[in-house]
Amino acid sequence: xxxxxxxxxxxxxxxxxxxxxxxxxxxxxxxxxxxxxxxxxxxxxxxxxxxxxxxxxxxxxxxxxxxxxxxxxxxxxxxxxxxxxxxxxxxxxxxxxxxxxxxxxxxxxxxxxxxxxxxxxxxxxxxxxxxxxxxxxxxxxxxxxxxxxxxxxxxxxxxxxxxxxxxxxxxxxxxxxxxxxxxxxxxxxxxxxxxxxxxxxxxxxxxxxxxxxxxxxxxxxxxxxxxxxxxxxxxxxxxxxxxxxxxxxxxxxxxxxxxxx
Ligand SMILES: O=C(CO)[C@H](O)[C@H](O)COP(=O)(O)O
Numbered sequence: 001x002x003x004x005x006x007x008x009x010x011x012x013x014x015x016x017x018x019x020x021x022x023x024x025x026x027x028x029x030x031x032x033x034x035x036x037x038x039x040x041x042x043x044x045x046x047x048x049x050x051x052x053x054x055x056x057x058x059x060x061x062x063x064x065x066x067x068x069x070x071x072x073x074x075x076x077x078x079x080x081x082x083x084x085x086x087x088x089x090x091x092x093x094x095x096x097x098x099x100x101x102x103x104x105x106x107x108x109x110x111x112x113x114x115x116x117x118x119x120x121x122x123x124x125x126x127x128x129x130x131x132x133x134x135x136x137x138x139x140x141x142x143x144x145x146x147x148x149x150x151x152x153x154x155x156x157x158x159x160x161x162x163x164x165x166x167x168x169x170x171x172x173x174x175x176x177x178x179x180x181x182x183x184x185x186x187x188x189x190x191x192x193x194x195x196x197x198x199x200x201x202x203x204x205x206x207x208x209x210x211x212x213x214x215x216x217x218x219x220x221x222x223x224x225x226x227x228x229x230x231x232x233x234x235x236x237x238x239x240x241x242x243x244x245x246x247x248x249x250x251x252x253x254x255x256x257x258x259x260x261x
Pocket of ligand 1: 034035036037038039097098099100109110111112113114115116119
């Protein structure tokens with residue numbers, strides 16, 4: 001039976017994730033693992049590398065992985081990789097995570113999956129924060145591609161106050177509602193998520209500072225000045241790499257797209 005071709009967007013996510021894992025993860029490291037659909041491919045790549053024969057330079061056998069969510073903890077455990085907790089680690093070597101939108105300075109909007117507090121903690125603890133995404137996430141200005149708003153993790157008791165303050169600042173703010181449960185989305189940490197859309201964000205650091213100062217906002221989905229590299233899988237199967245200095249480089253994705261590690 002002929003193999004079914006992979007959906008091009010999924011192939012792009014996979015190419016980016018595999019490239020990042022192979023460039024940044026070495027044996028013995030402590031590695032933060034983000035959440036979402038792109039990160040699934042990163043974990044699959046890590047699992048394949050854990051199965052490589054002894055002596056292979058890509059083999060990982062002593063690396064440990066710090067998840068950012070229930071989803072990534074499950075993924076790591078199912079892949080047979082060693083899970084570590086952020087509470088017992090002060091510094092991580094690298095953290096790899098997806099994003100909803102990334103600008104040329106590598107500022108990101110994250111939290112489409114509702115894990116922004118843990119994701120921010122893990123990324124902040126890492127010496128290097130690496131973003132993996134498909135080409136739809138490459139943006140000239142945050143808030144123009146991802147128009148669902150900046151996800152904010154909010155203390156449930158403060159969500160009405162926060163929404164009033166956000167609206168006064170000009171945002172369209174909505175409490176994120178669950179799809180298969182009555183009521184709001186509740187994060188792994190027991191908080192609500194409010195999505196605040198301001199249109200294109202001109203001054204990203206100022207916006208992040210302002211959002212962080214809103215009472216009840218525990219964390220924002222703006223990751224400003226944190227990433228050192230971003231990999232974007234393209235529709236043609238290649239991977240484009242953005243660096244924090246604004247340089248964009250096309251890189252070969254052939255090995256990253258292969259089945260074996
Ligand atoms: O921030 C996140 C979850 O809170 C995700 O990394 C972000 O939403 C991207 O997800 P995907 O890889 O599914 O596009």
